[in-house]
Amino acid sequence: MPLKVAVVGVGHIGSFHLDAYRTNPDAEVVAVCDLVRDKAEEAAKSCNATPYTSLAQMLDNEKLDAVSVCTAGAQNGSHHFGPVMQCLEKRVAVLCEKPLSNQLAEARAMVNKAKTLGVYLGTDLNHRFTPQAEIAKQWITDGTLGQVLLANVTLWIDNPGDKSPWFHLRALHPHSLDVMRYYCGRAVKVHAFCNRAPKPESPDGKRICWSNVQMNILFENGAVGHLTGSYDANSRLNLERTEVMGTEGRFVIDNCFEKVTLYPRYSDEIKIIPNALFGGVPGFDATIARRVNHWIGDLKNGVPIDKIEASGTDGLAVQEIIEAAIRSWENEMVMDIENG
Numbered sequence: 001m002p003l004k005v006a007v008v009g010v011g012h013i014g015s016f017h018l019d020a021y022r023t024n025p026d027a028e029v030v031a032v033c034d035l036v037r038d039k040a041e042e043a044a045k046s047c048n049a050t051p052y053t054s055l056a057q058m059l060d061n062e063k064l065d066a067v068s069v070c071t072a073g074a075q076n077g078s079h080h081f082g083p084v085m086q087c088l089e090k091r092v093a094v095l096c097e098k099p100l101s102n103q104l105a106e107a108r109a110m111v112n113k114a115k116t117l118g119v120y121l122g123t124d125l126n127h128r129f130t131p132q133a134e135i136a137k138q139w140i141t142d143g144t145l146g147q148v149l150l151a152n153v154t155l156w157i158d159n160p161g162d163k164s165p166w167f168h169l170r171a172l173h174p175h176s177l178d179v180m181r182y183y184c185g186r187a188v189k190v191h192a193f194c195n196r197a198p199k200p201e202s203p204d205g206k207r208i209c210w211s212n213v214q215m216n217i218l219f220e221n222g223a224v225g226h227l228t229g230s231y232d233a234n235s236r237l238n239l240e241r242t243e244v245m246g247t248e249g250r251f252v253i254d255n256c257f258e259k260v261t262l263y264p265r266y267s268d269e270i271k272i273i274p275n276a277l278f279g280g281v282p283g284f285d286a287t288i289a290r291r292v293n294h295w296i297g298d299l300k301n302g303v304p305i306d307k308i309e310a311s312g313t314d315g316l317a318v319q320e321i322i323e324a325a326i327r328s329w330e331n332e333m334v335m336d337i338e339n340g
Contacts, residue, residue: 003065003299006031008055008083010043013097013124014070016285020292021068022047026300031062055083059090066093066120066299068292075102075164076171081110084121088113093120095295098174100315104323111312120298120305123315125178126291127240130281132260133182135273136244136251139262140183146248146265151180151225154241156233162199162208168231169194169213169322176240177318178310180217180225183244186317187225187340189218191333192325197232215325239284257281 005027007018014034021027029047034040037053044051052058067087073079077099087094088110100107100123114121127133139145155176161167181187194210202208215227242253249264262271275281281290291310298308306313317340324335 002026002028003296004028004030004063005066005068005296006033006049006058006062006064007043007068007070008033008058008087009069009071009079009097010034010039011070011072013288014068015043016288017068017070017095017124017292018043018047020289021296023289024293024296026296027066031058031064033058055086059086059092064090064092066095066295068095068097068124070097073102075099075167077102081106084110085113088117088119088121091117091119093122093299094312095122095124095292096312096315097124098315099170099319099322100312101319102170104319107316107319111316114305114312118305120308121312122295122298122308123174123178123310123312124288124291125175125310125314125318126287127175127179127256128182128310129287129291129294130253130257132253132257132273132275133179133242136242136253136260137182139251140244140246144248144262145244145246145251148184148221148223148244148246150223150245151184152228152241152243153180153225154228155239156228156230157235157239158233159231161231162202165208165210166326167209168211168229169326170319172231173213173227173229173322174315174318176227176229177217177321178314179242180227181314181317181340183242184219184221184223184225186220187217187321187337188220190321190324190328190335190337190340191216192328194329210329213325217321256284257287 029049032044033052040051069083071079153176192215196206197211199207211231213229217225240256253260259274324337328335
């Protein structure tokens with residue numbers, strides 16, 4: 001039987017979740033919830049579901065297996081805590097958009113609640129859900145890369161939003177840091193440098209947001225990593241680049257899904273695997289559908305709660321790194337990372 005699912009918050013990202021569920025044979029969208037009635041009704045009509053403007057009412061009326069929480073808020077995360085906690089209390093599995101919250105204490109509470117109640121909690125860390133990322137991970141698992149030594153990730157887009165000082169780090173870099181953890185494991189120390197781009201119309205001539213960051217990370221296994229991030233770049237050109245090097249070679253993933261290249265250390269036989277060989281990921285937005293489909297697969301297959309891909313624990317771990325990086329910049333020192 002298909003899982004009965006619902007989407008909470010049907011804005012831009014919520015619509016991608018809705019489309020993914022609607023086209024997955026193992027899922028049936030039975031409800032949609034949004035504070036804006038017209039949005040809820042329009043989205044519900046697209047999948048023959050029941051619209052709600054009250055999450056409590058939806059949870060009381062519907063027998064749900066899983067919910068995607070795609071609300072937004074400050075730093076794209078402040079409206080997640082309440083809906084996630086309500087769903088967990090009803091023992092409904094939750095796939096939450098990143099960041100879990102813009103407040104670390106709330107993210108910790110969400111993860112602890114899910115663990116205490118034994119309920120699935122996932123995070124939409126969709127950058128790891130590409131064929132290119134998966135085959136690169138296999139090169140690490142099967143020893144092709146040898147022992148992982150270092151990782152470099154660049155993620156930059158054009159986002160003029162100046163809502164708060166830490167909007168850039170908290171809203172964007174759960175993705176890049178999750179990719180680094182995916183290949184390198186737990187992070188234990190971080191050192192960050194930030195700056196604010198010019199903004200002539202502002203009082204001090206600069207953006208409110210710390211819109212550029214360089215971050216050095218030490219991983220528990222001894223690997224070292226570097227993140228370059230920006231909200232001041234051309235999003236249409238070379239959005240993301242991931243490079244991981246081991247004792248036997250290195251790989252490079254271009255733009256998340258365009259191609260992955262393996263450079264052996266002791267051979268000139270470079271292996272290039274372009275997007276088309278995987279049937280073609282049509283665009284970046286398709287990575288959200290791949291993540292949702294993996295989520296449904298984990299639930300249908302009864303994967304142990306602590307073994308699901310991109311879990312709430314993973315979502316919390318990247319927030320722990322981000323908050324430690326913020327403290328690093330503010331205090332001009334290397335910071336230990338709790339549960340990174």
